[in-house]
Amino acid sequence: xxxxxxxxxxxxxxxxxxxxxxxxxxxxxxxxxxxxxxxxxxxxxxxxxxxxxxxxxxxxxxxxxxxxxxxxxxxxxxxxxxxxxxxxxxxxxxxxxxxxxxxxxxxxxxxxxxxxxxxxxxxxxxxxxxxxxxxxxxxxxxxxxxxxxxxxxxxxxxxxxxxxxxxxxxxxxxxxxxxxxxxxxxxxxxxxxxxxxxxxxxxxxxxxxxxxxxxxxxxxxxxxxxxxxxxxxxxxxxxxxxxxxxxxxxxxxxxxxxxxxxxxxxxxxxxxxxxxxxxxxxxxxxxxxxxxxxxxxxxxxxxxxxxxxxxxxxxxxxxxxxxxxxxxxxxxxxxxxxxxxxxxxxxxxxxxxxxxxxxxxxxxxxxxxxxxxxxxxxxxxxxxxxxxxxxxxxxxxxxxxxxxxxxxxxxxxxxxxxxxxxxxxxxxxxxxxxxxxxxxxxxxxxxxxxxxxxx
Numbered sequence: 001x002x003x004x005x006x007x008x009x010x011x012x013x014x015x016x017x018x019x020x021x022x023x024x025x026x027x028x029x030x031x032x033x034x035x036x037x038x039x040x041x042x043x044x045x046x047x048x049x050x051x052x053x054x055x056x057x058x059x060x061x062x063x064x065x066x067x068x069x070x071x072x073x074x075x076x077x078x079x080x081x082x083x084x085x086x087x088x089x090x091x092x093x094x095x096x097x098x099x100x101x102x103x104x105x106x107x108x109x110x111x112x113x114x115x116x117x118x119x120x121x122x123x124x125x126x127x128x129x130x131x132x133x134x135x136x137x138x139x140x141x142x143x144x145x146x147x148x149x150x151x152x153x154x155x156x157x158x159x160x161x162x163x164x165x166x167x168x169x170x171x172x173x174x175x176x177x178x179x180x181x182x183x184x185x186x187x188x189x190x191x192x193x194x195x196x197x198x199x200x201x202x203x204x205x206x207x208x209x210x211x212x213x214x215x216x217x218x219x220x221x222x223x224x225x226x227x228x229x230x231x232x233x234x235x236x237x238x239x240x241x242x243x244x245x246x247x248x249x250x251x252x253x254x255x256x257x258x259x260x261x262x263x264x265x266x267x268x269x270x271x272x273x274x275x276x277x278x279x280x281x282x283x284x285x286x287x288x289x290x291x292x293x294x295x296x297x298x299x300x301x302x303x304x305x306x307x308x309x310x311x312x313x314x315x316x317x318x319x320x321x322x323x324x325x326x327x328x329x330x331x332x333x334x335x336x337x338x339x340x341x342x343x344x345x346x347x348x349x350x351x352x353x354x355x356x357x358x359x360x361x362x363x364x365x366x367x368x369x370x371x372x373x374x375x376x377x378x379x380x381x382x383x384x385x386x387x388x389x390x391x392x393x394x395x396x397x398x399x400x401x402x403x404x405x406x407x408x409x410x411x412x413x414x415x416x417x418x419x420x421x422x423x424x425x426x427x428x429x430x431x432x433x434x435x436x437x438x439x440x441x442x443x444x445x446x447x448x449x450x451x452x453x454x455x
Contacts, residue, residue: 103318
């Protein structure tokens with residue numbers, strides 16, 4: 001029975017990727033969910049573990065085909081690519097590669113930079129090109145919820161899935177296991193989409209999907225034991241509810257309050273269903289305290305050798321240098337700390353430029369669509385994704401291989417740059433130091449009839 005389900009899931013994935021050749025925004029959804037889709041397929045078909053590289057190149061080939069057709073259909077596809085965020089990220093990546101010249105651990109630094117180039121190409125170059133407008137991003141909300149939940153469900157009932165260390169994991173062998181954090185991330189993304197998708201511009205039948213997918217995504221986050229992701233995701237979802245929904249009256253304010261209360265109730269119910277004896281210890285106060293202390297120790301150990309050597313202050317100790325501290329972990333689990341200690345103050349400045357220009361572009365998109373009842377929700381979701389990944393970058397991941405972490409920064413900047421040149425762009429270029437911009441909204445002729453149920 002499980003093998004039959006595996007073949008059904010494989011068929012769904014193949015058909016989705018083939019259809020995505022003609023729907024680039026769907027290809028973007030598949031790239032975002034790909035780490036979990038890949039894990040799910042490996043659970044049903046262990047042979048894919050041995051041919052993982054071939055499988056990855058096959059997926060990259062399908063995405064490349066999609067982009068090739070995009071270049072034919074969209075003559076100005078590269079418009080908006082070379083924005084300040086992209087240029088700043090190039091500087092950070094260039095610093096990472098250059099630091100291989102002075103790193104004390106070349107092998108680890110090489111693993112985090114050169115060996116990860118294929119993933120860099122997929123997530124930082126190919127993925128942003130799949131979306132040419134905010135309307136493209138608007139379309140991904142329902143497919144992202146449905147396809148992600150299918151992948152998460154395939155893992156939940158998979159033949160190689162079991163609990164290990166109070167976390168639900170996919171077992172490759174008796175000693176090798178997949179990264180549970182990957183489907184924890186995806187589950188939280190589903191929660192954020194479900195919480196911030198408004199009924200303007202979507203069919204009414206979407207609401208049941210929101211409740212189910214949001215609860216299930218949250219539940220899978222709990223089962224994965226991804227504590228930081230779940231906590232940050234809940235905070236981000238609540239913070240962006242007022243961004244997704246314009247408050248026009250007292251009734252609207254009450255509606256947001258009622259909606260927030262309903263979301264709290266839903267999360268409490270999901271927690272009661274998914275936190276069982278197998279995962280309860282992972283979510284105990286003692287476990288949270290231990291996790292925080294461990295992160296503090298890792299950060300402290302990363303800073304010590306950098307502070308003790310003034311020669312490394314400017315350009316850092318080099319990619320992978322943390323591995324020489326003697327810790328079990330080979331990287332600091334914190335983008336900011338890693339940028340400072342391994343890329344120096346120069347690399348840290350480049351990294352802060354990425355954050356600054358992303359925030360500026362996000363504010364610009366919000367100003368443009370603040371009075372658009374349909375497009376305001378996609379803006380909120382996109383910005384919420386960026387904030388969420390920034391938050392978890394303070395506890396996991398490496399700045400040398402940002403991958404999925406920075407794709408949201410690039411998408412925000414690219415869409416802002418593309419739409420800023422449109423004739424109906426009325427608002428002035430946003431600046432973080434300026435006051436509110438022009439509140440006028442261009443008349444695009446929309447009547448609220450756009451629906452995510454129609455591609």
